[in-house]
Amino acid sequence: MIDSDISTDLSQDKHVICLLSIPDGYDLLIKAIRIIFCDKFYGWEVLRAKDKLLKFNSHLSNLMCHIKRSQCYIVDISDQDPDVMFQAGMMASFHDERPLIFICQEHKKNSICDSLFGTHITYYSWNGDKTNLDSLIKQLSEGFRRRKYLDDLNQFGKYHYLEVELFVYKEICAENAAKILAIYYTTIEEFVKTKTDVVAKRTDLEVKKIQHYQDMIKAYYEIFEDADLDES
Structure with missing residues (x-):
């Protein structure tokens, strides 16, 4: 059961918050996204719900608090991880007016579930431990830059998050x-x-x-x- 005060507006105007849904084992990917969106053009805070506890009574309440206070969502569907897909559904259901960006490894694009066909997805090359950080940043940056509506989110944040x-x-x-x-x-x-x-x-x-x-x-x-x- 979700707390009755879960709908409380937890947004703030100091900086934009981008919530990630990425499974464990992809630290380099998370690092690349943080570097992109925490840089001076954006200045956002980028995190997963598990990184910061806003509600201590349940994982679901904590997730909902993060969804409520975030202005943007990024979901990696490469592995179609059940927890990730559940979080993506929650993001889309509760705040469909906020950008929900899907990313996926290039070599796994053919395994994407039917329900996501036609969805605008940003693809990137992934080679496990041999993946190069600078190359990953470049690939993702180019994909994100094509989404001009992301630039508009900067109006919600006056400052740059210290990352x-x-x-x-x-x-x-x-x-x-x-x-x-x-x-x-x-x-x-x-x-x-x-x-x-x-x-x-x-x-x-x-x-x-x-x-x-x-x-x-x-x-x-x-x-x-x-x-x-x-x-x-």
């Missing part, structure tokens, strides 16, 4: 430092507007390194000193 994997991929900072920053700051704007000594007290990172991170982020995201950054 650890993007920071590491773009060599903005080391993984350990990025993970520490992500604990205290949700968006990159929130981080860069905070004085370095305040960040240092919160995180135990060196002021000099914090200044370096902020300078790199400002340059990459083209954030200027007079930018409209609300105080938290």
